[in-house]
Ligand code: HEM
């Protein structure tokens with residue numbers, strides 16, 4: 001593949017992310033990778049559901065239960081932030097289709113900032129729980145909670161590092177058929193993280209507080 | 212660059228293998244590593260059989276026996292059978308579909324190094340305080356409280372090598388979906404490619420639950436989490452579910468490619484088209500699908516209740532239906548064929564009845580009430596060795612003979628091969644047939660000794676003799692390999708004379724880009740079709756000779772894997788686990804432990820970032836170079852000497 005081919009919005013391919021063999025492989029491979037991530041999170045969700053509210057004999061459920069711990073407004077704010085960041089990454093992809101590199105970089109940048117806000121709130125939430133005595137080793141419930149939500153948080157961190165690397169690496173050189181698939185799968189990954197969070201919000205927080 | 216081995220310095224050759232992304236070389240590394248671990252696990256088995264040869268023997272202690280049985284099972288399944296099958300998948304699948312390499316050559320190399328370093332890590336346990344000892348299933352109620360670091364080695368080693376397996380699985384799926392030559396539609400794919408595809412898909416869905424299970428075990432033991440600790444509200448049954456949701460598909464992950472190998476071998480030596488090709492494909496997919504519905508047949512005695520047991524019993528029995536379809540298809544392929552009984556065919560003929568026997572005992576165990584009697588007895592041991600040795604190991608041995616000419620441009624000796632087959636095959640049945648009866652007579656599995664005069668003595672003795680014969684068989688096979696290194700290169704195509712699929716159309720030794728021109732596939736069994744029509748070259752082409760795009764070598768996969776290897780030591784000696792706190796396992800200072808984890812993961816992540824920041828566009832082999840290489844190869848094939856061309 002030749003990096004020096006100059007593109008204009010006119011001759012930029014419709015599906016730039018799949019215009020090369022490597023790009024197509026990456027595209028297919030990433031979808032397949034995501035399906036295995038689904039199974040990974042499914043296993044964690046199942047474990048969480050089996051262990052929530054369960055702890056050593058005599059654990060104070062008035063203090064350490066889904067109902068007592070979780071705060072819906074915070075979780076809702078986090079959900080909104082992450083959903084918005086998914087939307088901004090869609091904008092970035094929209095601009096990629098039109099060969100508008102500045103648009104891609106800007107919206108990906110905004111996605112990263114929103115991701116950071118989400119992460120900040122999550123760290124605050126964890127800190128709050130630990131402070132209330134609900135540490136990782138507190139009970140089976142706490143281990144399961146932190147592992148499920150923390151694994152998601154780890155995915156957020158990986159996504160942020162990844163997208164930031166892309167933004168900085170390609171700052172000077174613009175879009176081409178080599179980095180278009182990279183942007184594309186990064187945004188796919190970000191959507192996936194978002195979808196997992198919707199499930200966490202529903203299964204952990206909503207069902208925890210209301211159910 | 213030329214695949215005709217250049218006179219390179221030793222160092223340069225080692226470097227070449229450390230950095231290679233060529234599927235043919237990665238296949239050779241899988242083959243070598245898999246054979247090494249196969250030999251280690253085989254020795255462990257022999258030690259166990261010597262211990263069990265006579266009642267109340269004291270050859271090894273109970274503790275050592277537990278380590279042997281755990282390492283034997285773990286190694287054989289994860290570190291021997293899997294990589295050996297990957298060896299053939301790597302070597303053959305790209306050739307069968309007419310591809311120049313796999314979809315992700317870089318990940319292919321990463322997968323290998325992760326597997327290999329994970330395996331090495333696991334084996335270091337022998338020298339660092341004792342191997343894992345809770346069985347290959349490592350049930351949490353046992354393993355959580357196993358003192359020392361054995362289980363930690365198991366958890367971390369499998370985590371690393373499992374990541375490698377998963378990556379390779381994804382790679383194969385994408386390769387088979389996107390890299391097929393023009394005309395190679397799904398319903399023209401050879402069965403080995405099909406079974407590799409389905410098996411890789413099973414890896415995709417089965418390994419994540421194992422990853423999660425191992426992770427939970429890791430944090431429980433090394434960081435004081437409470438998933439399986441019932442005093443803290445945990446539940447050990449979660450491990451059993453996660454393990455078997457992985458574990459049952461795992462047996463099909465292994466056996467499906469073995470089915471595929473036999474589906475390649477049998478038509479070649481029956482000299483008949485594979486009978487019922489589309490039903491074979493259908494059966495493969497159905498087995499893969501059903502494989503996920505039956506995991507609880509390993510947990511009948513756990514106490515899930517009668518309803519759950521009944522559902523899982525029926526689901527398990529239905530798997531016998533597509534499996535039976537396959538068996539009949541093989542038999543009907545042989546039926547009326549013009550059969551040549553070569554070594555690979557011998558293995559195939561030995562496979563069919565052995566595997567059927569294993570399937571029949573499987574269906575017996577699927578009857579939940581009967582399984583209350585059979586569970587955890589030697590009957591189970593007999594069952595799974597009939598399917599695993601009778602199904603998978605015979606496939607691997609047969610395939611080694613079958614594909615050696617393509618992989619190494621040498622043939623394995625037929626006479627020695629026949630002798631090996633008979634010794635191994637008779638040894639196999641001697642070892643395991645009587646174990647059915649030992650189980651029915653009540654001998655439990657995983658015991659290090661037994662009292663005499665219960666009617667078990669003779670059968671155990673015979674079983675050990677059989678095991679020794681299997682050992683001799685393996686030594687003969689290795690000997691055969693060594694002899695083949697000294698033998699004359701073949702320099703030809705279609706060694707067996709009756710090859711049907713694309714890989715046989717290629718003249719060995721292969722150039723590193725496999726196909727000078729991408730072939731055009733005109734039907735199922737493409738090479739056979741071309742031979743029928745008198746095409747001397749064995750292929751028609753889909754493109755003119757042009758520049759070939761190839762991937763760059765890279766050392767990064769090895770560096771990434773080494774990073775995880777270092778980090779694993781940090782986690783292993785963590786001072787935050789219940790074990791370390793209670794003083795039943797040694798640990799290092801928090802600083803050192805964190806330091807190792809940060810250093811190791813830093814290396815891995817750093818290498819990943821380097822990979823992401825540095826463009827890797829591959830390179831082009833230009834037409835002139837291709838012609839030079841082809842000339843070189845032709846000269847080598849004709850005279851045995853390499854030309855001066857690159
Ligand atoms: C018709 C097909 C099969 C059926 C119905 C079947 C059924 C079963 C059942 C019910 C068990 C559990 C017995 C117990 O622990 O009480 C079992 C164990 C086992 N099976 Fe199969 N099986 C079949 C084929 C296979 C194949 C093809 C393989 C491997 C390639 C395999 C490997 C194993 C292994 C490794 C175990 C023992 C696991 C352990 O407890 O360590 N089976 N089988």
Ligand SMILES: [Cu+2]
Pocket residue numbers: 458459462505506508509
């Ligand atoms: Cu099973």
